[in-house]
Amino acid sequence: MNSKLKTLKTEGTFSGVIKADGSNHAEYVGQNFNFVMDLSIIEEKQESILFNYEQSLTVDGVTKKSAEVVEVPKEQVDIVNQDMLVSLSNTPSIGLLRLTKINVPSYAPLGSVLIYNDLQYADLLVSSGIIVAVMAFFGLTVAAGLAAIAAAVLAAIPEYYDVDYRNIYLDFFLTPSLGMHVEVDYFYI
Secondary structure: OOOOOOOOOOOEEEEEEEOOOOOEEEEEEEOOEEEEEEEEEEEEOOOEEEEEEEEEEEEOOEEEEEEEEEEEEHHHHHHHHHHHHHHHOOOOOOOOOOOOEEEOOOOOOOOOEEEEEEEEHHHHHHOHHHHHHHHHHHOOOHHHHHHHHHHHHHHHOOOOOOOOHHHEEEEEEEEOOOEEEEEEEEEEO
């Protein structure tokens, strides 16, 4: 990675539009930065959907743009849509049964700085704004961020545990060598 990571010391405003066809436009704007993300469907196949993902980040007048085409299996899109409906219905994730909190030891590299603490995994899945903002901070694409998050969850939670994604909490670290390190802080079973 040749580019340097820049920390923005400002507050911003997030706004976005999700259209009926599944495309969305999001902007995160502050004093010295502007992040714009557009996601649109290119083609819907029987087994997958082809998305066009574009992002533009301007910091102190310098703009970096990227675009990529991503093919996502329909079953993953359906899971996210279902999860969004559940999240929007305000269904509590903790019912009448008491859940047990499992703390996961940190394995962040030496010299890492905690940037985001206890972000709920479900919020990252159903709200493109949160994941976009976090990845913009680290200078990564959403796809790279989602891959790192999935790897952290798979590494921390044994597959035989039945864990609701709304009960998983993540930490994001700024590291001296890698840029971003993500790990599960704790979860409930």
